[in-house]
Amino acid sequence: MSGRFVRSSKYRHVYGQSTKKELCYDNVRVSNNAWDSNLLKVNPEYISLNWEASGGGAFAVIPLSHKGKLPDQIPLFRGHTSAVLDTDFNPFNDQVIASASDDGKIGIWKVPDDYRIVYEPEEEIEDVAPVAKLSGHQRKVGHVKFHPTANNVLASSSADYTVKLWDVEAQKAHQSLAHKDIITSFDYNQDGTLMVTTSRDKQIRVWDLRTGEIVSSGAGHTGAKNSRVVWLDSERIATTGFSKLSDRQLALWNATDIGAGPIGGFRYLDSSSGICMPFYDHDTKTLFLAGKGDGNIRYYEYGNDDFFELSEYQSTDPQRGIAFMPKRALNIKGNEIVRAYKTVKDSYVEPVGFYVPRRAETFQSDIYPDCYAGVPSVSAEEFFEGKSARPNVIEVEILYEDKPITKDNVHEAAEDKTEFKKEPTPAPSSAPASKGSESVSKSAEPKEEKPDLQSKGSFGTSSSAFSGDKVNSMLAKASEEDEPRKKDDENNDEWENSGLLATRNRLAKTGKIEVVHQAASGGKTLTEKEIGAMVKSGKISSSEGAKAVEKVREEEAKEAKEAEEAEEKKPEPVEEKKPEPVVEKKVEPIQKKVGPKVEPKSTENGKDKTEEKEINPLPLLKEESLPQTDSATTAAAGDSDKRISSLEELVHSLVSQVKSQQETIQQLSKKLDACTDCCASDAAPSKNECANRPEGAEQCDNCDC
Template sequence: MSGRFVRASKFRHVYGQQFKKELCYENLRPTLSAFDSNLLKCNGKYIALNASGIGSVIVIPVTETGKAPEQVPMFRGHTGGSVLDTDFDPFDDQRFVSCGEDGKIMIWDIPQDYTFIHNDPKKIQDVKPVGELVGHTRKVGHVVFSPVAKDILASSSFDYSVKIWNVATKKCVMTLQHKDLITSFCFNYNGTKIASASRDKHIRVWDVRSGKLLCEGKGHPGAKASRIVWLGKSDTLFTTGFDRYSERQLALWNANDLSSGPIGGFYPLDSSSGVLVPYFDLATSLVFVAGKGDGNIRYYEVADGKLYDISEFQSINAQRGIAFAPKRSVNVKENEILRAYKLLNDNSVEPVSFIVPRRSEMFQEDIYPDAPAGIPALTAEEFLSGKTVDGPTLVSMRDIYDGAEKPSTKTAEEEEKEQKANEVVPASVEKPKEASTKKVEAAKTKISAPPEKTEPAKKVEAVRPVFTKSQEQGVDAMLNGKTVNKLLEKVENASDDDTQDVDADNEEWESVEVNESEKKREEKKKEEERKDKERKKEEERKMEEKKEEEKKVKAKEEKKKTEDQRQTEPPKLTKETKVGAKDDATVAKSSKKAVGLKANVEKLQTLVEKLEGTVSTLIEANIAKDEHLRQIESKLDQLLNHSA
């Protein structure tokens, strides 16, 4: 694969971070069905999980983490089998659909006050569907909403067809008939085409509104299920599948020329048996691949028509299923580019956050281009009538960083009128005092508003505040300073002739602000240096303590060894013994003040007695040895005489 060589990429160091146990979802009861689907979906606000039992779905708000109680509300409506797949409406966070073995597609509305954990066990009520789509003759395996048009849904079934539905009217508007079971399908970026992979080992591209087969070609040669995704705005498809020997492989395809085979051939992966689930992130051009039964999630970068291996997230917890949240729900302030939810074998769901490490705390524009906003670009009627758009309605990720959740839905004329109404009158025309007062009020409004709950811009906010976005940090500290208070008083008390003074004050504001930021940076730098010095001193102190302990242990061992030798080896009446006695006498003399003369005499007497005992023992040992030698000699003489 091309990724074997190190590629210069800003996503080279992307890493996955597992959430702590208390932020996971535990004690769930997922389905035991072996059908090949993701088993769970997420829209950033809720998680929908195929539940065990007949026709039921579990819906969990992402904020309600922890262990689920034994009794929870269920979404029940299917009859005669399990739920096989779900999908959230991309333009309505409270709506999702499910399909199952009964051949029906159910439409659900999540109650506004819905909770999964905080319920009275005696008052728990199951949620019923608000509608159903009937038209397939066998099991329905997959459902996917259109990325651009409201109420346009596609579904695949065991009757070898993909049907396009108008959810509002509950009618099927188009049927794409295949020759075998569909294992995966997806919309293109503007929702006008569908690419499908089926069990007959073919890949097809269809026109959604006319039902025409645009292109067809042979896919992965293996018998196991293939998955397919469209790579954003391009005409390139990405698939996962198996070869004839059941080894997993990846491939890129030209959506306009499938018959020519994969671009650059198949990319072999490994010999595991789990189906690979792909997900493409348009903002980063990264493809994330998670294998069922694997603990890891691989990610690749698509560039110049090639697939480059970037890295992988490794975990000991294998996933049964996986879901990926929309881009607009990621934590932009932490440089999170994607969030995945893994269904584990212990019946829990574990979130995994993929982060691009950056030192700067500012908004990272290069990794956060505009993302789908959750607002339909077309109605169902416009889409079916043939109207086409370039893609989904987008939201600026900078707005999400600043606190706004969704972009304005006003028309261009309304925005133009509002802009004219909110234009600031130049200082030469407007009264200086009014201009300065407006600036002060705008600054105060900007300062007092919490950063995380900033609402979309209103008319009053059209006046540009004194502070820029890059200078918002540390504003509270500046307001408490004497210089800033003095400036505020000066601006508020400005007269009609104070225009130049106010302008000068603006410069003074900015200089104060810059000085404050520089001070903060210097203080932060000094604090870091101080911490580094303390850390180094602590390490040196620990090293010295460790060396001292090692010396003490070594001294103890040597002392113990010396004592053992003294106990095992009897002393000899030699010069060394005399020297030792002299040393003992010297020691006794040095400790004269502590023990006294009497103690020294007793000690010497004890030592003499020990020496006499040792001499007696040695003499007896020599006598016994001589006697033993005589006995051996006599026995040898007897043996020699006997042999003679």
């Protein structure tokens, strides 16, 4: 019995739940600025929203407790001379907000203790002014984001092609990362020592925030529209972007080797035109994708260097901005694992909760790993002096029991010990075992379980033995064609010295070793000894040498196999028609003697006995034994020829019938189209009656229908 294997997951049945209109935040005026940002941010107390305001830039801060329709006039956070493009809450202080503006300034704001948005008619509405402004960018500031572990450390990106790292208290920029084009997105790793950026030059760069140097870089999505990036766990990052054909894509990358290309290739999402806004929940290892201009939110579970699609929240209400709530403010007792806040038609903000269906009324520890505590690990001064630490986390059960967050229940997050697959580096004398393809399918739904295609056989066998193993040959070929490049086990110094670094990069992207053959040997095919010599000299790595040996042996096996097949095909034309006249003379008497005329007769003992008059065995053996054998073989060959010819005639007959039917169908289709153009009229009394047919006539004058 066949069945479908379903990947086991605690979050496989997660579903999104919309909110009633009266419990949303209505009567908002979302900014109409075309800059690509998420438009809003949220923390356990407030929503910050880019506001459409006159007289300079402004944004609104809405208390989460004030649900329903907002007043027509509310206090705004004013202080910029141009539109506000982005905001971000301090993760360690819910009252502090940073804003980025078109005027090239960064505003630092503090929500007043007596802040409210409802005023009496006779009261004057008071706007909020910034407590500090950070100046240093030469053009507009597009994005701001606080550091995940260091207190009062802020990063900002600008149209002056730089990302600056600020000490907010000292109002000083300690680091400036220069790019070649406008930065479209950036994110920190978990301890905040590295940063990944995407820009309009279609490059992905990973930076060391201490030194300001690039750790890794490479080409990203090839489409003209903006791409976004989020840092996943440890050494993996995810990006969303577009292909050259404007298809939306998702990709997974090795942060230490961006130049190797996406792990498993680019995953096709759909053909929508809106930019995909990603969000990664580190606790549940779930990636959420929300598209601008559509109302759907997809979510995937990340694991084993792959994304496994869980489900999709579908809505007809389009969103232009979205933000996600920190875990410490969720409805833990209702098994809510994530909550998003999205703008709907630029008129109200709707919360969307994502829940795990559980009947138990107790704390579900299996779906709630430790979450961020909202407590800094290091200060800004310590961070810029070189100190780093993992984020502080708490047990979610503390939130379930409504206990306060204190120093006693906060601890440092455990280091991510995920072991990623690494390319083996065997000796050049023996090549590695064939490895199955790890490429991700381009279909919308990824495979939930991958078969283990790793072969236990070795390519160290002789070419004849290898050619006999068809399965291993096919797996090896598939592995070479589809296997994505992994991190090289050798440095690039000698490649740079020999001028073969570009060749090596092309090799890594295609997974093929032929370019190494051509570049290193002047276009000639290498032997195994020559490849081993190249490995020893350092021109190629041991893993690449193993691949080259594997390729050479595969080609030898292929040639041997083709030679064997050619030899097998040679004896096929054995059918000779020279003995045909002999068949006509000698087959008939043999059939008379050996044919069905031999009738058994009962003897006295009750046993059958054949009359010796019909068959005389002795003369048959002496005189006709050899002619009988040859004539029987020839007769069988003649019968097979007749059967083949009759089958060929039958096939030709069927093909001609099919062609005739196709021509008839085409003629009928053309006639039907003509009738439709002629007779399909609104004036026709019914579908079966032609409007152009004269009364009493059997056919239409125009089309004969």
